[in-house]
Each structure stands twice: as C-alpha cells, then as structure tokens.
Amino acid sequence: MSTFNVKNPATGKVLAEIQESTKEEVEAIIEDVHQGFSEWKSRDAHDRAAIIKKWHDLIEENKNELAEIITKESGKPLKEALGEVNYANSYIAWYAEEAKRIYGKTIPASTPNKNIIIKKQPVGVVAGITPWNFPAAMLTRKTAPALAAGCTFVAKPAVETPLTTIKLVELAHEAGVPKNVLQYVNGSGSKIGPIFTENKLVKKITFTGSTPVGKNLIRESAKTVKHVSMELGGHAPIIVCEDADIEAAATQTLISKFRNAGQTCICANRVFVHESVVTAFADKLKEKVSQLKIGNGLEEETDIGPLINKKGFDKVKAQCENAAKLGAEILVGGHGKVDEDKETYFFEPTVLLNATQEMDIMNDETFGPLLPIQSFANIDEAISLANSLPFGLAAYYFTNDYRTGLYLSDHLDFGVIGWNDGAPSAAYAPFGGLKESGIGKEGGAEGMEPYLDTKYLSIGGLKV
Structure with a gap:
C-alpha cells in the first residue's frame, strides 16, 4: 500500500x-x-x-x-x-x-x-x-x-x-x-x-x-x-493611474500580492504605473514591503511564510535573476533562505523596478513574493499590456476618476476586477476567469x- x-x-x-x-x-x-x-x-x-x-x-x-x-x-x-x-x-x-x-x-x-x-x-x-x-x-x-x-x-x-x-x-x-x-x-x-x-x-x-x-x-x-x-491560471495585473491615491494603491497592492507569500491565483503579478507617479508609488511600496517579516506561520509576527516546495522556490529565484539580468532594479528583497536538509524554502518579499515585457516574470505566472513594476505613458498602453496574455482571471486598478474607472472596467478582459480594491473576493459574488x-x-x-x-x-x- x-x-x-x-x-x-x-x-x-x-x-x-x-x-x-x-x-x-x-x-x-x-x-x-x-x-x-x-x-x-x-x-x-x-x-x-x-x-x-x-x-x-x-x-x-x-x-x-x-x-x-x-x-x-x-x-x-x-x-x-x-x-x-x-x-x-x-x-x-x-x-x-x-x-x-x-x-x-x-x-x-x-x-x-x-x-x-x-x-x-x-x-x-x-x-x-x-x-x-x-x-x-x-x-x-x-x-x-x-x-x-x-x-x-x-x-x-x-x-x-x-x-x-x-x-x-x-x-x-x-x-x-x-x-x-x-x-x-x-x-x-x-x-x-x-x-x-x-x-x-x-x-x-x-x-x-x-x-x-x-x-x-x-x-x-x-x-x-x-x-x-x-x-x-492567472497573471493578475495592477494598473496605477496618475490620479490614484498612492498610499491606498500601495496598501492594496501589498494586500493583493503578498498574501500567502504571493501563492494565490488572483494575487498581483504585474504592476503597471503611470510614468508620472511611478517613483512615488515604488518608494511607498518599498517602504511597506520592507516591514514584512518572514518566518514560521505559527509565530505571531510572521507576515510571509515559506514557499510550498523547492519547485516553487526555484521558479521565483529564476524569475528574479532573469529580471535583474535584463535590467530590473531590485528595490527590496531578492534573496532566498533554504535549508536543503529540512526541505524548507523561503524567499524575501521582493519588489523589482523597471520591468519590461522581455522578462520571464511579465509573461509566466509567479507563485511567490516577487513583484515587478513597469511604467506606462497612457491608459490604452496599460490596457494593452494587461490584456496581452491569454489569462483573464483577476485584475486591479487604482483611479479616482470615474470616467477612467469605467473605461478600464469595459476594456480589461478579466472575470474579477478590483477598482481601488485589492481583495474583491466574496461568497456572495461570482468568481471566475475569462479566456484561458x-x-x-x-x-x-x-x-x-x-x-x-x-x-x-x-x-x-x-x-x-
């Protein structure tokens, strides 16, 4: 048996x-x-x-x-x-x-x-x-x-x-x-x-x-x-518009991305930020991510637990290294902590700046605490980047302009969308993706x- x-x-x-x-x-x-x-x-x-x-x-x-x-x-x-x-x-x-x-x-x-x-x-x-x-x-x-x-x-x-x-x-x-x-x-x-x-x-x-x-x-x-x-599968984008509340956007991005050490199907995996606010957003997110504590989930102060196994760890590590090689700046994190004897695999909560579409992380779903930021010049460019993959499970955007918000909701090809909301799931609402x-x-x-x-x-x- x-x-x-x-x-x-x-x-x-x-x-x-x-x-x-x-x-x-x-x-x-x-x-x-x-x-x-x-x-x-x-x-x-x-x-x-x-x-x-x-x-x-x-x-x-x-x-x-x-x-x-x-x-x-x-x-x-x-x-x-x-x-x-x-x-x-x-x-x-x-x-x-x-x-x-x-x-x-x-x-x-x-x-x-x-x-x-x-x-x-x-x-x-x-x-x-x-x-x-x-x-x-x-x-x-x-x-x-x-x-x-x-x-x-x-x-x-x-x-x-x-x-x-x-x-x-x-x-x-x-x-x-x-x-x-x-x-x-x-x-x-x-x-x-x-x-x-x-x-x-x-x-x-x-x-x-x-x-x-x-x-x-x-x-x-x-x-x-x-x-x-x-x-x-999903590869959820976040769009941060130029009029967004940066503090709120960074807080909700943190909630969306780093829950369960980034090992969720609807967590943010790609962040597209308007070029006029990308520095302010990146600095605010870096500040918040720097405060997260990694460790055993049974310890009260722990925010980030382990990756589930070596396969998951290796993917996160490879994506981080690939992005850095292609020009991404590691704002915070970027290192793993491995005990091969115990088979435990931790990775620091990590934020990457200056991501580009050539990087693996922008095309292959990340199941880990690794988040890339890419800037955009106009809203249609952001929508095109968000919709560019065959996945359409969840997407998020931050804007206080109702016209921009409604335009985004009409043009994003995703089944679950959060507008100024990084945690939209609820038992009373239909959950499911579009496309693949x-x-x-x-x-x-x-x-x-x-x-x-x-x-x-x-x-x-x-x-x-």
Missing part, C-alpha cells in the same frame, strides 16, 4: 503519513456516492439547508484547530489561515440559504391548451480537485453549492495539504451529511484525475489549478460529455448553476 508524507513547509517536520487511495478504492467511493445521490437529491431543500448550516456551525466551533492545520501543512501565517477558515465558512453559510432558492419558471405557450414548465435538478455525482494554497476555501466553494443543489461529492485534495479536507469532511459527517454524500480520496492528480474523467458515474468535474492541467481535464471529460467547471483562466463561476447565485441541469416540461391536452 503506497503512502505519502505531509510536511510542514516551514520546518520540514512530518505531520502525517497518508495512505494513497487505490483505483479500486476511488471507484468504490464513486459508486457509494452514486448510490447516495438518489436519496440526497430527494430530500427537502430546507432539510439539506439545515444540515449544511449545522456544518457551518461546527466549523465555527473548530476554526482555531482548522486554522492551525492549514498553517502547519501549507505554511501560510496563522492570521491568514484563520481568515481563510472564515472565508471558507462564508460559502457554506451562503449556500445553506441558496439551497432554498433553486427556482424554476413557467413560460407562456404558443397554444392555449399547453403549459410549459422549466425545472432545475442536480447534475449528479461531482468530483472536485482542489489546490494546496487554499485547502479550506477551495473545498467549501465547490462542496457547499454542490450539496445545496442536491449533488453528491468526491473531493481530491492536493497531496501537500490533505489534512484540512479530512477535517472538514469529518465535521460535515458530524453535522449530518451522510457518508455516501460527501467523501474524499487521496493521491496524486495524475493518478486520480483519469479515474474521475473515465468513470461514467461522475457527471461533473470541478477543478482549481493550472491551465495546462485544466485543459487536459476538459479534454478527457469530453469523452463522456461531463459538466466541467474550471478555475485556472476558466469556465464557469464559483460564488454568488451564479455558483449554483454549474451543479444544476435544466429540464423542460411541455404539458399538452389541457382544457381551455
């Missing part, structure tokens, strides 16, 4: 040895939740809502334990981990209510002896593949609407961070979610992904992760015409739709 170790990336300490799910075990769990689907979808929506709400309450009672689990297995600072638990739980609270709001409709027929009724029904068994960087939030953002809609769910967490999923599923069962409605499996995506896509009982795949993996899942899911929801950054939305009323099929009923022979 194969196993893998879950380690604390800040210390190298082994937290747990996890047994990999075999192909037979994964298929048995899919069969089990398929059997549970019939009963779960037939439950009164208010009953499902009450159970989901109980899950929310249990998470609230155990939030400190959950936050510590997240910090230990992902490395993010404890204060951020607690924020993630609260954010994750907001999705459960939201969809507990949305379970009672799955509305159909009637449509006037073209003949007087007919009635036309449109109904919504759950798609069936859902397989969800979640990333390591938000092990709680990415699970609840998928499971909560699925359960609310009447679907059953099999979760496959990242091998780096399975302990959060295990605890959350245990709490769901304690709340009254039947074991044949929500389950988890463990193992690499390369092994378990094909089991999900090939199994005809799985009716939907929901995935958060890289664009290449997402494309492969879409391709393989097409063989059995599964529903798919994909939240894929995804298919479908998570959050808000729109987040229920991917888990529902539409059925059309035409009733004839009525007396008139």
